[in-house]
Amino acid sequence: MQTIRRVIRFYVEGFRSMTVGRTLWALILVKLFILFAVVKLFFFPDFLAGKSDEERSRHVMRELTD
Amino acid sequence: MTDYLQTVDWSRAQFALTAIYHWLFVPLTLGLGFLVAIMETQYVRTGDAFWKRTTKFWMRLFGINFAIGVATGIILEFEFGTNWSNYSHFVGDIFGAPLAIEGIMAFFMESTFIAVMFFGWDKVSKRFHLAATWLTAVGANLSAVWILVANSWMQYPAGCTFNLDTVRNEMTSFWEVALSPVAVNKFLHTVTSSYTLAALFVVGVSAWYLLRGRERRMATASIAVASAFGLVFSLVTALTGDRSGAVVARVQPMKLAAMEALYRGEKGAPLTVVGLLRPHPVNGEAFYFSVDIPKMLSMMSFRDPDAYVPGIYDLVDGNPEHGILPTAEKIERGRRAVAELARYRTALDEGDEATQREIRALFDPATPQGEEFLREYFAYFGYGYLETPGQIVPHVPTLFYSFRVMVGAGSLFILILALVWWFNRRGDLDRRRWLLRASIACVPLAYAASQAGWILAELGRQPWAIQDMMPVSVAASKIPSGSVAVTFFLFLALFTALLAAEVSIMTRQIKLGPNDKE
Structure with missing residues (x-):
C-alpha cells in the first residue's frame, strides 16, 4: 500500500x-x-467487424475471386 | 477510372501521407534517446552538474518530439483494418504477431520508463534514473524492430504457408519472419540512419548556439558526443545500405533495376552515380547523360564485378538464358492459382466435397502435387490479378532520384560529421562558420534523406502490397473513394497542425536554451 502511495505521489508531483x-x-x-x-468512430468503422471468422474468410475469398 | 480504382489510389495516398508524417517524428526519438543516455552516463560517471544540465536540455527536446509523435502510428493501424481489409485478413496472422509484440513489450517498456526519465530527477537514485533513460531508448528501438519486421515481410514474405480455408497466410517459422535477411538489414539500416539523423539534429542545434555565441560549453560538449556517435553510425549506415542493395538484388530485382534505371540487363553492370533521365528510354538507353562507375552495380549486387544484373526488360519479357520467367507466363500461372481458389469457393457454396478435397490437396505442401502447385503456380498468385506484364514496373524516375538523394545526402553527412568532429576536437570549430551553417542545413536534409529512403523502399515494391503475392489493386477495401478522400484531407490538416506545433515548441525551447526551468 505504501509503495502504491509513493508511486501515485511520484506521478502527481511529476505532473x-x-x-x-x-x-x-x-x-x-x-x-x-x-x-x-x-477519426475512429466516424471515419474508421471496422470493415470486417461483426462477422464470424468463417464469414470473414468467405468475404475475403469472394473479394479475391470475383 | 472506376470508383474502386480511385479508392485504391486514395488509400495509397492516405497511407503514404500518414506514414511520411509519422516518420518525421520517429527517427529523432530512436537516436536522441541514446544520445541523451550517453550524456547522462557522463553525468553519473563524473558527477559534474554540467552534464546533468546538458542532459536535461536534450531530454526536453526528446520529450517534445516523443509527445507530439506518440500515437501518430496508430492511424496506420486503423488504416490496415479499414482501407486494406483484404490485405489485413490475408496476412493477419503474420503481420499481427510482430505488431502485437511491439504493443505489449516495447511500447509499455518505453512508456513506463519515460515517466521515471522525466519525473524521477532527484526522486530516484542516479543509477536508477540512468537505467530508466537507457531503457526508454532501448524500448523505442525495440518498437522499431517489430514494425520493421512486419514491413520486411511485405517485401519478402518468408516463413509462412497459405491456409485455403481461412484465406490467410499463417506463420510457420517465427524466426524466418523475424530474422529474414530483409528484416535484419532493414532494421539495421533504418535505425542506424535514424541515429545519424539524431546526431545531425544535436550537431545542428549546437552549431546554432555557437554561431550565436551562446552556450559554448554545452554546444561543444554536445557536438563532441553527437559527432562521434553520428560519424560511427553514418559509416554503419553506409555498410548496411550496401548490404541492403545486395539483398534487394536477390529478392526484389525489379526494385533494383528501376532504382538504377537499368532497362537491359548486362554482365559487369555499371553503377550510375548521377544522371538525367529521359522521359522514356530510347532503345533501352535511359539517360540524356550519366556518370557511371564500371562494373560497380554487379559488384554491389552480387559481390562479383562480372555478375549479370537483370534489367527491366529482362524481368518483364523474361530471359531464358538467365532463367528469368516472362511476366506473361507468371500472370498465366497466377491466374491458374486464383482460378483454383475460385473453384474452391464454388465447391464450398455448392457443398461439393470431392472438389474441395481435390483442391485442398493442391494447396497442401505435404503432398507431391501440392508441393508442385505451390511452387509452380501459387508462388505467382499475385500476378493473377495483373492485366499486363508492364504493370510490374514501378515509377522509375521517382526511384532513381530518391535513391540518389538518400545516398548523396548520406555521403555528405559522413563528410560533415567527420569535419565537425575533427575541428571540435581541435577546439576551433566555432571559427569555421561555414561548417556550422552547413551543419544546420544538414538537419532538414537528414529528414529529406530519411524520407527518400522510405519512398525508395515502398514505391519500389509497387505494384505489390505483398511482394508477388498480392497487388495493391486487390488489397484495398471496397469503400467509397469520397470517404477516403475526406480522411486524407483530415489527416493532412491534423498532421500539419502537429508538425507546426512541434516546430514551434521545439524552436522556442531551443531559443530559451538549457537555462529555463524543466
Whole structure:
C-alpha cells in the first residue's frame, strides 16, 4: 500500500512540476481525442467487424475471386 | 477510372501521407534517446552538474518530439483494418504477431520508463534514473524492430504457408519472419540512419548556439558526443545500405533495376552515380547523360564485378538464358492459382466435397502435387490479378532520384560529421562558420534523406502490397473513394497542425536554451 502511495505521489508531483509538459499533455489529449473519438468512430468503422471468422474468410475469398 | 480504382489510389495516398508524417517524428526519438543516455552516463560517471544540465536540455527536446509523435502510428493501424481489409485478413496472422509484440513489450517498456526519465530527477537514485533513460531508448528501438519486421515481410514474405480455408497466410517459422535477411538489414539500416539523423539534429542545434555565441560549453560538449556517435553510425549506415542493395538484388530485382534505371540487363553492370533521365528510354538507353562507375552495380549486387544484373526488360519479357520467367507466363500461372481458389469457393457454396478435397490437396505442401502447385503456380498468385506484364514496373524516375538523394545526402553527412568532429576536437570549430551553417542545413536534409529512403523502399515494391503475392489493386477495401478522400484531407490538416506545433515548441525551447526551468 505504501509503495502504491509513493508511486501515485511520484506521478502527481511529476505532473505538477511540469511547465512545457503541460502544453504537451494538452496537445496529446487533443490529439488522442481526435484520433479515437472523431477519426475512429466516424471515419474508421471496422470493415470486417461483426462477422464470424468463417464469414470473414468467405468475404475475403469472394473479394479475391470475383 | 472506376470508383474502386480511385479508392485504391486514395488509400495509397492516405497511407503514404500518414506514414511520411509519422516518420518525421520517429527517427529523432530512436537516436536522441541514446544520445541523451550517453550524456547522462557522463553525468553519473563524473558527477559534474554540467552534464546533468546538458542532459536535461536534450531530454526536453526528446520529450517534445516523443509527445507530439506518440500515437501518430496508430492511424496506420486503423488504416490496415479499414482501407486494406483484404490485405489485413490475408496476412493477419503474420503481420499481427510482430505488431502485437511491439504493443505489449516495447511500447509499455518505453512508456513506463519515460515517466521515471522525466519525473524521477532527484526522486530516484542516479543509477536508477540512468537505467530508466537507457531503457526508454532501448524500448523505442525495440518498437522499431517489430514494425520493421512486419514491413520486411511485405517485401519478402518468408516463413509462412497459405491456409485455403481461412484465406490467410499463417506463420510457420517465427524466426524466418523475424530474422529474414530483409528484416535484419532493414532494421539495421533504418535505425542506424535514424541515429545519424539524431546526431545531425544535436550537431545542428549546437552549431546554432555557437554561431550565436551562446552556450559554448554545452554546444561543444554536445557536438563532441553527437559527432562521434553520428560519424560511427553514418559509416554503419553506409555498410548496411550496401548490404541492403545486395539483398534487394536477390529478392526484389525489379526494385533494383528501376532504382538504377537499368532497362537491359548486362554482365559487369555499371553503377550510375548521377544522371538525367529521359522521359522514356530510347532503345533501352535511359539517360540524356550519366556518370557511371564500371562494373560497380554487379559488384554491389552480387559481390562479383562480372555478375549479370537483370534489367527491366529482362524481368518483364523474361530471359531464358538467365532463367528469368516472362511476366506473361507468371500472370498465366497466377491466374491458374486464383482460378483454383475460385473453384474452391464454388465447391464450398455448392457443398461439393470431392472438389474441395481435390483442391485442398493442391494447396497442401505435404503432398507431391501440392508441393508442385505451390511452387509452380501459387508462388505467382499475385500476378493473377495483373492485366499486363508492364504493370510490374514501378515509377522509375521517382526511384532513381530518391535513391540518389538518400545516398548523396548520406555521403555528405559522413563528410560533415567527420569535419565537425575533427575541428571540435581541435577546439576551433566555432571559427569555421561555414561548417556550422552547413551543419544546420544538414538537419532538414537528414529528414529529406530519411524520407527518400522510405519512398525508395515502398514505391519500389509497387505494384505489390505483398511482394508477388498480392497487388495493391486487390488489397484495398471496397469503400467509397469520397470517404477516403475526406480522411486524407483530415489527416493532412491534423498532421500539419502537429508538425507546426512541434516546430514551434521545439524552436522556442531551443531559443530559451538549457537555462529555463524543466
